[in-house]
Amino acid sequence: DVKVTQSSRYLVKRTGEKVFLECVQDMDHENMFWYRQDPGLGLRLIYFSYDVKMKEKGDIPEGYSVSREKKERFSLILESASTNQTSMYLCASERGRGGETQYFGPGTRLLVL
Amino acid sequence: AQSVTQPDIHITVSEGASLELRCNYSYGATPYLFWYVQSPGQGLQLLLKYFSGDTLVQGIKGFEAEFKRSQSSFNLRKPSVHWSDAAEYFCAVSGSARQLTFGSGTQLTVLP
Numbered sequence: 001d002v003k004v005t006q007s008s009r010y011l012v013k014r015t016g017e018k019v020f021l022e023c024v025q026d027m028d029h030e031n032m033f034w035y036r037q038d039p040g041l042g043l044r045l046i047y048f049s050y051d052v053k054m055k056e057k058g059d060i061p062e063g064y065s066v067s068r069e070k071k072e073r074f075s076l077i078l079e080s081a082s083t084n085q086t087s088m089y090l091c092a093s094e095r096g097r098g099g100e101t102q103y104f105g106p107g108t109r110l111l112v113l
Numbered sequence: 114a115q116s117v118t119q120p121d122i123h124i125t126v127s128e129g130a131s132l133e134l135r136c137n138y139s140y141g142a143t144p145y146l147f148w149y150v151q152s153p154g155q156g157l158q159l160l161l162k163y164f165s166g167d168t169l170v171q172g173i174k175g176f177e178a179e180f181k182r183s184q185s186s187f188n189l190r191k192p193s194v195h196w197s198d199a200a201e202y203f204c205a206v207s208g209s210a211r212q213l214t215f216g217s218g219t220q221l222t223v224l225p
Contacts, residue, residue: 004156033213040122042203042215043157058212090156101147102213104156 003027004093004105012111019078021108023091031094032074033102034058034066036087043090049074081112115140115208119216126194127224134189134219136178136204145207146187148178151218152200160202163187174198199223 007022025032031050035043035058045058047066055066063085067075074093078085088109092102116139126132138144145164149157161172168180178189187204204216 035215040217042117042119042217043213044215045212048212092157101159101162102157104149104158106154106156 004091004103006089006091006105006108008108009106010109010111012113013078013081014113015082017078017081017112019081019110019112021076021078021089021091021110023074023076023093023105024072025074025093025103026072027093027095027103028071029093029095029103030071031096031100032068033092033094034064034074034076035090035092036060037090037107038087046076081110083112086110086112115144115206115214117204117206117214117216119202119204119219121219122217123220123222125222125224128196129193132189132191132194132198132221134202134204134221136187136189136216137185138187138204138206139185140206140208142208143182146178146180147205147207147213148172148176148187148189149203149205149215150174150200151203157203160189194221194223196223196225 004025033048034046049068065077090107091105094100094102118137147162148160151157161170163170163180201218205213
């Protein structure tokens with residue numbers, strides 16, 4: 001069974017703090033993704049990575065950065081958290097390219113005060 | 114650019130009744146289409162996917178979906194809903210960019 005884990009289920013941070021969200025997958029998947037989920041908007045892609053040390057911007061990258069130093073780990077970084085980044089963050093991994101199944105972690109619910 | 118529309122924000126059905134969740138997509142060629150389910154407090158789980166071939170796709174938990182190119186639709190169906198099916202359902206499309214674009218989701222409530 002594919003397992004995608006996220007470092008925290010709930011997180012409360014203050015405006016201006018640097019926030020790290022960690023994601024680890026155990027199935028040697030090449031591709032990893034970060035989404036944010038907001039009511040009425042579905043999931044929106046923030047960043048993705050097809051290989052170690054490789055990253056590409058998704059649809060809403062502003063205010064975020066990512067790091068992928070190891071194949072199994074993909075980190076999302078909020079350099080200076082703002083209240084409009086309060087959201088549910090979902091990580092996913094996928095084998096290969098082109099229409100494969102994405103496997104999701106349980107999500108991190110982030111509240112920025 | 115690819116897009117997905119789920120016109121129903123919230124649907125309520127009685128347990129044992131049939132279910133159809135609507136999904137319309139926009140993409141120039143034949144897309145890859147997916148349905149995911151999200152139970153409360155959980156991540157997303159794949160129900161089924163369509164790549165090519167038979168336009169009627171069977172998935173897990175008794176769900177099926179039918180790809181209709183002429184209507185740009187990929188509606189999800191289940192003949193008899195169970196209380197455990199209460200969740201949020203997302204349709205998604207993947208095109209040449211190899212990235213998933215999700216719809217806004219449909220929340221399903223099941224009445225006893």
